[in-house]
Amino acid sequence: MVRIAVCDDVREMLGILSEMVGKEAERLSEPFEICCFTKGNCLLEAHHKKPFQIIFLDISMPGMNGFEAAGRIGERDSKPFLVFVTSREELVFDSFDYRPFYFVRKRDLEGMHKDMEKIFEKVREFRLEEKEFILELPYKRKRSVRCRDILYLISDGNYMVYILNTGENIKIRGTMRDTEKELEDYHFVRIHKRILVNMSYIQTIDTVKNEVFGDKIGYLEIGRNYKRDILETYFAYTRSVL
Numbered sequence: 622m623v624r625i626a627v628c629d630d631v632r633e634m635l636g637i638l639s640e641m642v643g644k645e646a647e648r649l650s651e652p653f654e655i656c657c658f659t660k661g662n663c664l665l666e667a668h669h670k671k672p673f674q675i676i677f678l679d680i681s682m683p684g685m686n687g688f689e690a691a692g693r694i695g696e697r698d699s700k701p702f703l704v705f706v707t708s709r710e711e712l713v714f715d716s717f718d719y720r721p722f723y724f725v726r727k728r729d730l731e732g733m734h735k736d737m738e739k740i741f742e743k744v745r746e747f748r749l750e751e752k753e754f755i756l757e758l759p760y761k762r763k764r765s766v767r768c769r770d771i772l773y774l775i776s777d778g779n780y781m782v783y784i785l786n787t788g789e790n791i792k793i794r795g796t797m798r799d800t801e802k803e804l805e806d807y808h809f810v811r812i813h814k815r816i817l818v819n820m821s822y823i824q825t826i827d828t829v830k831n832e833v834f835g836d837k838i839g840y841l842e843i844g845r846n847y848k849r850d851i852l853e854t855y856f857a858y859t860r861s862v863l
Contacts, residue, residue: 623653623748624671628664628690629679629706634727635659638677638706641734645741649748661685665693673701675744677725680707691719702744749807750821756783756793764791768807772838773818774800786822786837810854813844820858826851 627642629635639657646653656673658664662685664676676694680687691703703719708727723743725736750769758764766783775782781795801809801817808820812833822835831843833851843851 623649623651623675624673625653625655625675625677626658626664626668626673627655627677628658628661628682628687629677630659630682631679632659634679637730637733638725641737642677645737648741648745650745651748661687661690665690668694668701675702675704677704677706680705681709688719691721695719702740702747704740752807754803756791758791758793766791768804768819769821771809771819772822773816773841774809776800776815784838808858810851810858812847812851813842814846816841816844820855823855826855828852 623646625642625646627635627639629638635657639655642655646655656667658667661678661682664678665685667673668676678687678690687705687707691705694701694703702722704723704725705719705721706725706727723736723740725733725740727733750767752768753765754768754771756764756766766785770785770787772784772786774784776797777792779794779796780792781797781800783789783791783793785791797811797815797817801811804817809817810820810823811817818833818838818841822838823833824835826833826843828843828848831845831848832840833843834840
């Protein structure tokens with residue numbers, strides 16, 4: 622369950638924001654709940670009891686303003702996606718000390734909708750990267766691996782070898798077909814009958830030399846039958862994360 626907080630002292634704006642958040646949160650493809658607040662201290666109290674993963678916070682509020690609330694939120698171990706909401710663009714620069722994830726500028730509704738679309742698309746990408754997979758190791762051992770730590774995978778007979786950005790190689794029983802199916806929503810692309818690559822680590826695709834390159838993955842061979850699919854899939858991916 623993704624817990625989302627929206628805090629604005631103006632009830633009309635609070636209603637507009639929460640409606641937009643509810644619409645765009647569908648992008649997460651996860652269950653979510655939205656809690657609304659008109660005071661920063663009420664938000665903090667609820668966050669300390671049960672942390673929120675995403676917080677939309679008005680900067681200019683009476684009593685505890687958005688910056689003060691953000692400072693208190695930053696004292697906790699939980700690190701939510703913090704989005705400042707403001708009609709005063711000069712305050713955007715003052716907010717950098719609190720490391721906000723994004724901003725919503727109070728202006729025309731169309732502009733606010735565009736901000737919300739960008740925010741939830743980026744949140745979705747971050748949450749996908751943090752997804753953890755449980756690998757079944759020999760002797761009934763298990764290992765948790767985050768999606769963003771997987772550089773690429775190689776099929777080796779009845780096994781799959783996970784190449785991680787930690788420098789580790791983990792070999793488990795599995796097939797390319799099943800692994801590709803499991804990772805299909807997490808931005809991996811098949812470049813060869815034996816190789817599946819995390820697209821976030823691809824920097825260039827050379828269809829003349831038939832290879833992909835990235836600083837962390839090095840040069841990997843493109844199979845002849847995968848060239849067209851790689852380009853289409855990778856370009857779609859790059860458009861989605863811009």
